[in-house]
Amino acid sequence: MKSYRIPELAKKYADHEMIQTYTELPEFPDSRIRLLFAFLTNQKAPFQHSELYSLVVSLVQLGMDTHDLIDSDSGHVPEREMRSRQLKVLAGDYFSSRFYHLLAQAGQVDMVKRISEGVCEVNKLKMNLYVKMKQLRVTAEDYLDQSIGLKTELFRVFTDMLDDEAITDWRELLQGFGRCEVLVEELARSEKPERFGGSWGYWHVLEEGNEEEKRKLVEKSGDLPFASALLAKYDIRSMLAGKLKQSISHVLSYSSKLDPEKLMRELIQIGESFQRPLIAAVSVHGERR
Template identity: 45%
Template sequence: MTRLRINQMANKYLNHDMISLHTELPEFPDGRISLLYTVLSHQPGAASQKELLSLVTSLVQMGLDTHDLVDNKPSSAKSGLLGMRAQQLKVLAGDYFSSRFYHLLSQAGQIDMIRHLSEAVCNINRIKMNLYGKMKQMKLNADEYLHYGAELKSGLFLSFTGFMSGLYERLWPELVERFSRCEVLLQELHKIENSNSLNDSWGVWHIMQEGTEEDRQTVVNHGEDSNILNNMVKKYEIADKLGSLLQQSTDQLQAVLQRLQSDKLIRELQPLIEPFLQATGQHRTTALKELG
């Protein structure tokens, strides 16, 4: 009910004919939005605004994520008119989604929330610049990659700490950060399933950190070759390592949930953790089959 409601409200802005025809959009941040909506439902001072706050946050996040899809690397395959139009529309779509949150919050008189989310966007952009700088200089390690990823996913949602009261105010930042870390790890596991998206993945940075000098040079010189990267990922057992990290992070997330001291809220949040539990279960099953 919650997810359907927020998705329906957001689709009013996301399903634009021009955007749908000429470019793709990132995945809707369903998990984090549902997390925000559900916890706000239990805050007396914010419950009445939970739909509006969840909607505008989803639009800002979609704006940021759409801008991340813009490919600034020159490519003959993308240099045609259609490719150029798709790139331009990603920029315009991201701007459009972001602008909607100003309009909706100003209409509702939520001026302070405009300031909080705007400051969060500035901080997220600063984090991105630091991340891209380290990646370009090849000074990033796997742990930092994971940390940056969780920071970028949690940035907007940490803005709502002030809306929480008592115990929730203390636990909200940890809850969001743990949840975001699980989302990053699940995303990285999905990259392994799609071998064409291994470049700039956790696995690559792990190899750059732990691999032999020969393998590190192979990644640097042939990082665009999906077959080579796929072989490297298998050699260094990246899927197993990610599965273990996700299991650990999911356990930590569940421990935070148990500290919420509300059985009702815990029950409502439990479905949001199921994708992480299923992924770790599938990972263990696959690992056992390989051992057998």
């Protein structure tokens, strides 16, 4: 299998002094890109452009994730914050546009169409989730499932390009790694009461909380002491850590049964990478208790 170097290649487009000075970028979607690259390079006839495909998808995903960081608050904000917001818009547009140029250069026009359709599907999923959240018609598990869909939808455009015998494994592991990613992010959010609104924990309390808690949650989810109290009362961190542990166990067990051995080892490494945030979260939670 070819050496994995997509993050290094993507730095050429992501490392800009202006961005580093005035704003921040989202995490590189490493686990999903490694998964894609591993499958593309382990087909019976490995794709000539497996590295290019993985790179452009990483840039498109980075562009969408950057746009998702933009604060939609229309009120007055300090100049530095406004500049950060503007740079996120420009950076997201830039990352999203580079995929077209790179694929066009390589004569991969059909792939431009595939990825563009994938982006459209992701945006549809985002809008559907946003509307349901505004209407409070989301359960905690609905939120988790739809968040996984947002992580994985773009990558599904490669499904029918894979060998028939690889498709089931690809779908299972894409879903499994996507679930791990979402749970890692939600675990991080559970450490920050200011990010409680709209999180998995928020929707869990709206399901399981008493009527007074539900009312107060809808009226003032931004109340940090209240959010902290709910996080502690419902032990949100432990619940998320338990879900993440189960998800990691599943992807490791599934990956260990795959051939060829190089693919199996790469997938196990991806699965094991999720154990670090889990161990860190459990350690911090244990110290606080």
